[in-house]
Every structure is written in structure tokens, then in C-alpha cells.
Amino acid sequence: MLAGNKVIFTVAINGGMQQDREGAIVPKQPVEIGEEAARCHAAGAAMVHVHARDKDGKNSGDPEIYSQIIQEIRKRSPILIQTTNGIGVRRDPKTGQLYWPDDTERLGLLEIQPQQDLFGIAAGSADFYNPEGGYPGETPYVNSPELLKKTIQAVYAKGSALEYEVVEASSLHRLMRYANEGLFDRDRDNVWLLHGGGFGATPAVARNVLFSIDEGLRLFPKAIWGVTATGRDMFKIVTLGLSMGCDLARVGFEDGVHLPDGSVGKHNSDMVRAAVDIAAIFGLKPATVEEARERFRIKR
Numbered sequence: 001m002l003a004g005n006k007v008i009f010t011v012a013i014n015g016g017m018q019q020d021r022e023g024a025i026v027p028k029q030p031v032e033i034g035e036e037a038a039r040c041h042a043a044g045a046a047m048v049h050v051h052a053r054d055k056d057g058k059n060s061g062d063p064e065i066y067s068q069i070i071q072e073i074r075k076r077s078p079i080l081i082q083t084t085n086g087i088g089v090r091r092d093p094k095t096g097q098l099y100w101p102d103d104t105e106r107l108g109l110l111e112i113q114p115q116q117d118l119f120g121i122a123a124g125s126a127d128f129y130n131p132e133g134g135y136p137g138e139t140p141y142v143n144s145p146e147l148l149k150k151t152i153q154a155v156y157a158k159g160s161a162l163e164y165e166v167v168e169a170s171s172l173h174r175l176m177r178y179a180n181e182g183l184f185d186r187d188r189d190n191v192w193l194l195h196g197g198g199f200g201a202t203p204a205v206a207r208n209v210l211f212s213i214d215e216g217l218r219l220f221p222k223a224i225w226g227v228t229a230t231g232r233d234m235f236k237i238v239t240l241g242l243s244m245g246c247d248l249a250r251v252g253f254e255d256g257v258h259l260p261d262g263s264v265g266k267h268n269s270d271m272v273r274a275a276v277d278i279a280a281i282f283g284l285k286p287a288t289v290e291e292a293r294e295r296f297r298i299k300r
Contacts, residue, residue: 006287008248012049015254016059016088017134024257028053034072041077043272044286059088061105082118098139120163124171132231161296189222190297198230231256
């Protein structure tokens with residue numbers, strides 16, 4: 001846990017497919033994303049996780065759109081910016097099948113200017129299914145060894161931090177193998193693990209998440225560890241993590257729009273405030289941007 005019983009709140013504000021629904025307004029264009037990020041910072045978030053959308057609201061890997069998003073966010077608040085590495089699922093107009101962007105497009109997001117503060121990548125492959133996040137069909141989500149290794153090398157060379165999304169506990173052992181091969185130091189203190197449930201076949205149940213957390217800390221004892229989940233399970237797993245003194249908790253419309261009482265938030269900031277209120281029950285307070293920056297070991 002951070003000094004002073006602090007916890008980093010991050011908000012995944014839009015995802016690659018999520019659309020406005022049930023009164024929830026999902027930001028899609030750069031100015032909208034900048035305004036939403038500022039609201040979330042004011043509510044207690046130290047970091048925002050963003051996907052780019054084109055003018056039609058569909059996910060995009062265009063570095064220029066990401067550049068605009070970063071500039072619009074920084075005009076309005078100091079919140080740390082993390083870009084996706086998945087970009088988002090697309091549907092083939094001819095076959096109707098879902099597919100993911102290729103590695104070349106995904107690796108292109110490592111070279112955005114101005115540079116994002118933080119990066120992320122799924123540490124393993126999975127059968128992806130997240131209807132609450134706007135993904136109505138199941139599709140293989142492949143994160144190749146080449147993609148993961150190149151991302152690890154590039155991010156650490158930049159002096160930044162990389163979030164490993166733990167799709168299931170076996171992906172932790174994949175990371176450990178890479179550490180043993182010398183790709184990175186398992187004892188570096190900004191190895192960053194995000195545990196959760198509800199993504200595909202990974203259940204959002206306590207025993208599954210607890211095993212993942214314990215195994216992550218066994219293999220990477222100095223890791224930053226966080227929690228998240230999809231849909232109506234989001235705040236259940238966030239509460240579990242906060243009760244255990246997690247370093248980070250992620251909420252936001254990317255993975256669901258429902259608040260703890262079952263109502264729908266209008267803005268992502270509603271989700272952040274709800275998480276901050278839960279944290280207060282356990283004597284936890286939101287980390288500031290500077291406190292989060294220090295824990296991630298990234299420079300201004």
C-alpha cells in the first residue's frame with residue numbers, strides 16, 4: 001500500500017466498443033475525453049485509461065487521434081494518461097466476424113507524440129467476452145510473445161511503467177519466464193499487475209481473484225497490484241481489493257456502467273466517486289497524481 005493509506009484510482013472511460021446507454025454518456029471524441037478526464041480527476045482519479053475513436057465513434061489506432069486526446073486531457077487537468085494496447089475489437093463488414101487489430105497497429109501506439117505517461121498490455125491470450133463493455137460476441141484475444149516482449153522492452157526503455165492485465169493466473173508464469181530469460185527484473189518495484197474477473201471465461205469470484213493476487217505477489221513481491229471487473233461485478237471486486245489494501249483500483253464505463261446500488265452513472269466521475277466512498281470505509285484516501293507518479297517511478 002502507498003504511504004498514508006493511499007490508493008491509486010484509475011478510470012477506463014470509454015473502451016473500444018462501449019456506446020451511450022441507459023443514461024451513461026461515453027466520451028468518444030478528443031474534447032469529450034479531455035472534459036471527462038478532468039471530471040474524473042476532480043472526483044479523485046489519478047490516472048485515466050483511454051481508447052481512441054474515429055469521427056464515427058468506432059475504435060481507432062490512429063496515432064494522430066491519440067495525440068489530440070493527450071493534448072486535450074493535458075489542457076484541462078494533470079491526470080496521468082494511460083493508453084490502451086488492445087485498441088478494440090472490430091467487425092469484418094463482409095463476414096460479420098469479430099477480429100482484433102494486428103501487432104503492427106498495436107505497437108504503433110508506443111510512439112505517440114506527445115507521449116502518454118503510462119502503458120498497458122494483456123499478459124496473456126484469452127477467449128474475450130464482455131457484453132457489459134460493448135462486446136456482444138466471444139472472440140479469441142491473442143497477445144503474442146513478440147507483441148508482449150517488444151512492448152516490455154520499449155516501455156521500460158522509455159522509463160515508464162507497464163500495466164500487465166492478468167487475464168488468468170497462468171499469464172503470471174509467462175511473465176516470470178520472461179523475467180528468468182532476462183527480459184526484465186522481477187524485483188523492479190514498478191512491475192504492475194491488474195487482476196480482475198468477468199473478462200471471457202475468467203470468473204469475477206473472490207477465490208479466483210485472490211489466487212491471482214497471491215500468485216502475483218509470490219512471483220513479483222514488489223509489484224504494484226490492482227483490481228477491476230466487468231459489469232455489475234465491478235464494485236464487488238473493487239471492494240474486495242480495497243479491503244485488502246490494494247495499490248490501485250480501476251472503474252469506468254469501458255467495462256460497465258452500473259454503480260454499487262445498481263443505478264447507472266451518467267459520467268465516469270460518478271464511478272470514481274463511488275469507489276472513493278467505498279475506500280473511505282477502509283480508511284483509504286485517493287492518491288494524488290504526484291503520489292501515483294512516484295509509485296509508478298515515472299518522471300514528469
